Amino acid sequence: MLETQDFRDFSISSWYDLFKHVSLRTFIIELPENLIEKLSTGESDIDVEDFPTDFRDNLKNALNALNRNAFVKDNWHAPTDARMFSFGNTLKVTNVEDILLYFTTSGIIQEDLSSTRGLPFCLALKKWINIHPAAEFRCIVINNVLRGVTPRDWPTYYAHFKEEGPQIIENLSQFYNENVKLKFPRKSYVFDVVLSYPDKPFVLDFGPLNSKTNLYAFSWKEIQPLLSKDVPEDMAPVFRYIESDIGIMDEGRRLK
Ligand SMILES: Nc1ncnc2c1ncn2[C@@H]1O[C@H](COP(=O)(O)OP(=O)(O)OP(=O)(O)O)[C@@H](O)[C@H]1O
Ligand SMILES: [Mg+2]
Known part of the structure; x- marks a missing residue:
């Protein structure tokens, strides 16, 4: 169930002024x-x-x-x-x-x-901008730490994610740390980012983190317990994506 405060915080009329310089x-x-x-x-x-x-x-x-x-x-x-x-x-x-x-x-x-x-x-x-589907990511923030990153075009296999995964994580972490962390007025939420080189990353949207949220590669079942867990601030996020064109996920990429 969404709280009134959720409606307020996630309305673009509330967040746009704060994030204008990094959104459309x-x-x-x-x-x-x-x-x-x-x-x-x-x-x-x-x-x-x-x-x-x-x-x-x-x-x-x-x-x-x-x-x-x-x-x-x-x-x-x-x-x-x-x-x-x-x-x-x-x-x-x-x-x-x-x-x-x-x-x-x-x-x-x-x-x-x-x-x-x-x-x-x-x-x-x-x-309006033409967005390549592989350039859209949903970022999951739990207690002010960026914990998970998922492509929004899920479950589609993109061969370049394997090689570029570390760079994607690096770019999104940097973007989060510089532009989003402690600026968005919630501790746990999702935000959508478009990464398309050579343009700068930009925020497409913010959304609540709850059982109704589409977490694409992640499930609410694995995310929910993390809400009551403290982790080091510098913990690297997990980027989960389809690792082969027959759709098998690497078991090593479980959230801890
Ligand atoms: N400014 C834009 N120009 C062109 N396409 C866009 C633009 N903004 C969003 N889109 C496309 O439309 C899709 C849906 O937009 P958006 O994510 O803003 O909707 P939403 O209703 O907030 O979705 P969700 O309920 O999943 O959060 C995006 O994934 C993107 O591909
Ligand atoms: Mg949205």
């Missing part, structure tokens, strides 16, 4: 009351002209500033279940109608809307 350019726009009403009653034929002018102007300005190439989320989630309504399944946003289409058809957005716990419901328009 984002415009956060509060939804007007009448749009929230239409979304919560499941109304699908929504006309953008019905909304207050300042909201429409904010949206247009944000889209223009992002060169009409954006990705949209609410405070917490992307409407990934509305992917099939987008051109090429990309969820790319090029105009206001795209945003309304994804928001009205996504069950994920509906669910977030029904559990805002009093936080203003927002849309976050982010700069």
Whole structure:
């Protein structure tokens, strides 16, 4: 069960200012009351002209500033279940109608809307970037120590992980130590990073660490006991990935 504090801390409207310099350019726009009403009653034929002018102007300005190439989320989630309504399944946003289409058809957005716990419901328009699936990692932080790293494209075999694993760990540890550690207001959480050379790593998102979180290569069963365990601060994280194209994992990579 998510606590109210979880909703607050993991909302992009809470963390974006702190991590702006290491994340994608984002415009956060509060939804007007009448749009929230239409979304919560499941109304699908929504006309953008019905909304207050300042909201429409904010949206247009944000889209223009992002060169009409954006990705949209609410405070917490992307409407990934509305992917099939987008051109090429990309969820790319090029105009206001795209945003309304994804928001009205996504069950994920509906669910977030029904559990805002009093936080203003927002849309976050982010700069669009082409992300290689092998470049996305979910990092697991337990009691302020980066303990686990998993590819988000799981379970897919990527041959280069074996050779580049140590470098990936080194880069993510450095990124965590310099930019995230003790800056995010929680002790245990997950954060998603994109590592694509020669660009600098950037944070895509933060999320709670609980039984509902997708931990990809890890299981909640093995992570949960670590929450009550203290380990040296400099303990290296485990990078777990598919080690061969027949999908066998190295038993030596168990978390201690
Ligand atoms: N700015 C962007 N440009 C292009 N693609 C993006 C962008 N942001 C995210 N994506 C793609 O969309 C996917 C889902 O985005 P994101 O992780 O932000 O969603 P989420 O709802 O927070 O997911 P989860 O529930 O797993 O935390 C990412 O894995 C990434 O591949
Ligand atoms: Mg997320």
